[in-house]
Amino acid sequence: MIDQKIAIVGGTGQFGQHLGERLEENNEIVISGSSVERAKEEAEPHGWGYGEGKEIVKGADIVIISVPIAVTVDVIHEVGPNVSDSALLCDVTSVKQKPVEAMKQYSDEVLGMHPMYAPSNSIKGQKIVMCPEKGKKWSVMEEFWEEHGADLHFTDPKSHDKATSIVQGLMHFSELVMADVIRKSELSTDEMNEYSTPIYQLITDLTARMLNQKAELYGSIQNHNPEIEDVREEVVDSAEELREVIKDDEEFSKKFEELGESFDLEGAQERTDKVIEFLSNDVRDD
């Protein structure tokens, strides 16, 4: 893409910076942040313009909303009235229904995006979910991602939120529940280590990996993806149901087999064999 005036609302954040640095060649970048001071600080070393969100979007060809999930919809409503009807209005939030609904009120060109990677990584090979909702100008972002070797997946906001309610929502919630039960058991880490298997160690390590990040991100995904509340309810329902099923050997065997039908059992066995082999040869040696 060339000669576009690109306003990155939230351009002082890590993802905003990451985008600005990859878009600045041949385009004019202007960013906003939590304050004009902050924006100036980050913009000047790059030679970018800066200002308040509702100012920088005026006259921009492309507006990218790159702010925390919790404030995304509010920010869209704040800057939206100043976005030109013909400007491409897009966002990079991890949930899609609410931001896209909000953006549709302010432009004829709307694209919801969910880049599924951390801004510290390169774009090559990363999954980007694309929800083009209005107009045709979204293809300039398609070109941008493709130039950088991303793996694009086109869908609608509802399907996105439904799938991520499992891939992110269920996964994080299950890990939190597991962590809470372990904590309540009051068994010491040493005691656990005595009984730990490679798989137990790996699953608790993945849980601890999440707990080593910021609570805000995980709380926001749970609360701002409208599909996840149902998933949390399903966790409670399934746990209650399985508590009963497990008491009856025959019913349990049937259930166990049924559950297996939703997974690639042989592929999983082969892949996890390799991981376990790797764990016993490598990680434990340290």
Added chain:
Amino acid sequence: MIDQKIAIVGGTGQFGQHLGERLEENNEIVISGSSVERAKEEAEPHGWGYGEGKEIVKGADIVIISVPIAVTVDVIHEVGPNVSDSALLCDVTSVKQKPVEAMKQYSDEVLGMHPMYAPSNSIKGQKIVMCPEKGKKWSVMEEFWEEHGADLHFTDPKSHDKATSIVQGLMHFSELVMADVIRKSELSTDEMNEYSTPIYQLITDLTARMLNQKAELYGSIQNHNPEIEDVREEVVDSAEELREVIKDDEEFSKKFEELGESFDLEGAQERTDKVIEFLSNDVRDD
């Protein structure tokens, strides 16, 4: 250990065979199975004796109960009256309180064991939980495991069952709940793959790995470890509690931080970085 007459009740099973093959040098082995025919079939190629459980234990110096969890206590009561008071009576079941209680009725020499590995592996480096309950003769089994390079951990049956209620019980139950919610979501494997992250793939693969085994083992552990019912209840309670906590940003952040205190966050981050690196370089290439 030398010149012992060792009766392996359930010696036709995989673990019984594994033990027999490692104990036969310098000792006399005699096994029983679900039928005398079965026992004969497995015993003859090895040159072992065979017979019904309650017959082979007569006059044995060591009796090892190696039958499925679900029938362990019944089998102990069946053969127990024929076990000599001075014989070492031991088992290899994954739960310890009930089998050890039962064995104590029949001998002055009682040892509960939980070898935490599959019989297809070598003993070297494997964790063996040892619960010596009566007498001193259990040291012959200690020597046996040590000769083979096992990693022994001494404890009491209640502590064992409490720890494994988390390491095995919670882990398996959580995986079952996750699998059930994924199945109910009716998202196709293809759809999931579009959104899958390396960590999601790994956790669902570990779940599928369990679902690729026999239901009986997992059902038995859930039902025969008396501590696991509480764990299943805790899963339901924690999930319900977290559903509420998650709605309040401040409360959630507090909870998230608290949960992190129970884990080795930095170690987990380092270990999982390596696993994720391995996954992206190796497993995905196939």
